[in-house]
Amino acid sequence: MLEEIGVKNIEDLFQSIPEDLRLKQPLNLPAEKSEIEVLNELGALAAKNISAECCPSFLGAGAYRHYIPTVVANLISRSEFYTAYTPYQPEVSQGTLQALFEYQTMICQLTEMDIANASLYDGASAAAEAVLMADRIQKKRKKIILSAGLHPEYIETIETYLHNLPFKIVKSELAKDGTTDLEALKSAVDADTAAVLIQSPNFFGSIETLDAVKEITASAGALFIVAVAEIYSLGLLNGPGAYGADIVVGEAQSFGNRLNYGGPYLGFITCKDEYKRQLPGRLIGMTNDNRGQAGFVITLSTREQHIRREKATSNICTNEALCATMAAIHMSTMGEEGIKEASLQCLKKTAYAKEQLKKNPKIRFPHSAPVFNEFVIDIGKNGRDVVEKIAKNGVVAGFPLVYYYPERENQLLLAFTEMNSRQDIDRLVSVLGGEL
């Protein structure tokens, strides 16, 4: 090949990199390794982590351990799905395109909204994109109201995205019962409010009264944006679309995606039909080919960065397509009945856990609002220390809220799913009790 090209050796092909800029030494990295060595090395690292497979875990806080039917891993390991490129050449990508079209539909059904896109990175960045989208729709209003019940990392992400843009962010505090204080929200909303962003169930587990919030935003002409961090809640609760939400975003990791230490996850965004041209990210549409057959394409591409560049609805290019495909397979396998049954199990196991924990007089419950699968307890002792101690005994006792809320240093956020057996829950109760 070198001969055909007309050079003597491979280095000659790098002539365009000036000699004085080229590396003189090899990279300071270990030598290549065989499969056996690599698997041993990675295996040793993996062994230093304790996973929920062997150790009961009650961590939620935006990422949840749910049952994933074995077919999901089996189907998604088909290399036609995972080694495929972005479907810019639709004729040879109909598999990915139809799977994503089905995913879009399912997300719409769950949220009760008109249009969903083909994924964003995660719930937090989706929330930030929703705010930017609200700005494109509202144009002149610059005030954004964020409920203090939003996941703290969603709030941080929104603040980071908006930092260099002319917005005013206002936080709307929680009422005692753990939901957003509606009176405070009402006084904060005004004619300069572009949007109100509220999470339900919120970070502390409380189910918000979305119908009441809608009334407040509607009367001020502000957009009503809802974030859903635990999408399984929509198996049980009405979708925010039923309450007139303009945009619904969130995290769909719970559907078919393993915990993966924080990513890759699956952000979703949905909206009312009239706003579809302001949506960020890729959209899959149905159409016909030149033989009269139905098929799918990426559509409304003029919104995207490769065409509209600095005026694009977002800078996003690569998304979470494979995670969305996994979610579609998951939602198809669990189906109408399975999603409902699993979410009911989440609700009831959480209620059982609460009942058992209530029996311990040292445990208090700061918030009284109804919950889906998460709630906060106050243990009267430093939460981080207790969780650390209990972890050594093989139980992960929730998220110490002190990480984000110094005033909540004695509080833990506990999550329960269909994966937590009664024995696991009893063990948590007993192990916690032993520390108090």
Added chain:
Amino acid sequence: MIKGRSGLSFTEDLIFNKSCKGAVGYSLPPLDVPDTDASSLVNPKYLRNKPIGLPSVSEVDVVRHFTKLSLWNYGVDYGLYPLGSCTMKYNPKINEVTAAMPGFADIHPYQPYSITQGALELMYNLEKALAEITGFDRVSLHPAAGAHGELVGMMIVRRYLEDQGDPRKKVLIPDSAHGTNPASAAICGYTAVELKSNEHGRLDLKDLEAALDGDVAALMLTNPNTLGVFERNIKEIVRLVHEAGALVYMDGANLNALLGYFKPGENGVDVLHLNLHKTFSTPHGGGGPGSGPVAVAKHLSPYIPKPVIGKKEDGTFYLDYNPPKSIGRVRSFMGNFGILVRAYTYILTNGAEGLKAVAEHAVLNANYIRTKLKGHYHLPYDAETLHEVIFDDKEQEKNHVTTLDIAKRLQDYGYHPPTIYFPLIVHGALMIEPTETESKEEMDGFIEAMIKIADEAKNNPELCKNAPTKPVVGRLDEVGAARNPILRWKPEDKN
């Protein structure tokens, strides 16, 4: 070269139309706690008392449905993807095995550090390796994709300049740049100013100098650029930009050509983003997920996103959630860890020598294709190219055959088309990047197909204009799809 045959590719309905009342695909253990009524736990008016609208199908239905769908997809495991700027290299299967280890895949991001030391150590080691490969001080593994990394990089630039007293207003971006560059700059509150490429496809130094004023915050440079050409004046470019008080951001999408040969961080670049789903072999997944780490020089290290990995004196790892000058965060949790595991596996497998060989073979392969096709397709730029090469349809257009037609006809020969119509500065661009994982035999097959198509364009253009005929669908009505968008199935559509 592949001759024509058809596969088992028949139509497959939407899964919603396969629903059958009572069919289920799952099994859960029975409820083992008291069966409290939902309406006593939650206000009944918030409970969904209507169907969700998800499918009701059996496990066999699900498997058959998605298996059939998969058969319509081209993937790297099927054949070569000559997509310029995408670096569609083979995805090693060992990556899939390590990423699926329960010790990596089933750990929650908020677990106490004492029980996730292996994950933290992996991220720490990966950062060190990427820093070594690119020549930078620190690397943030936080961004979820390249564009996300660009955003973080530009936010870091802005915060640094703010601390210096003036964030400035403009960012200079070559006309050959990927659309994500100006889009990311805009989110940072900057105005994008376009710089023209010269007749060799490189940045014009005079134009650059003229454009650099006290309002320029940064130059966003792709190197090698999107034409596959190395900006050999990089030293001078860096000097000019720094002299004007601005920073050099480098888009690392084309890093595949530089591994073991050139370290941007040692040549004055202030901040660089990487695409793990390009250079570092993580799979493309039909559009994602990816990962876009950001490498920064020392003066920018304090600004990287939170949380930041740290190593204590006792050798244990932890996460610092409050580095004082951090720009903040652009996503929840730490990063696309599952993708990081794959990239780390790739780096360990290849080692120093292996990574250099990657660049060498990537450049060799691209130049081989360039040599073989240059008599048949027009080369708009004469400059030497590294890991990718651009042709255009100037020859074929004489007979009204366009780049689009060539791309669609290539599908009939069993190949995925190259990148088309990008960069925008080349009319009818056909950008080819074979990557290092293609053998000479594979490339010869692709070359043979391309030459046949050039011939057809001259003597039998209808074959190109009517292509493709082999895939499951022909050309799709994208106009109709955009005029009357159908973006979901509705229950009323059920047949």
Added chain:
Amino acid sequence: MYPKNLFYTDEHEWLDAEGSEGNVGITDFAAKQLGDIVYVELPEKGDIYSKGETFGTIESVKTVSDLYMPVDGEIIDVNVELEESPELVNSSPYEDGWMVKIAIKNEEQVQELMDSDEYHAYVEEQKE
């Protein structure tokens, strides 16, 4: 080639000025360059723009272009047909494909525009 009674901008808009009002659209040269039009984004009645300002956008599948005001003016009517039938811009760029009707705020600017012959020469130049 291009209707004699219209005035033209160098961004390929046409203005049908009748005294102090006029319709605005794009020429068939521009429409051909864009290809099949899929969407036109138009302003609201009452919006005011100066000469050269962007008053909307027009899209084909793979491109989007700004629409520029030929003269200072206020939008007094908008062609709502284009919402359902953007293809009218392709089939009838000078009639059914009209985009906005404006109240001309500065009639002198009308004289600064090109006439049919000047626009024709301009387009021929562009083609080279």
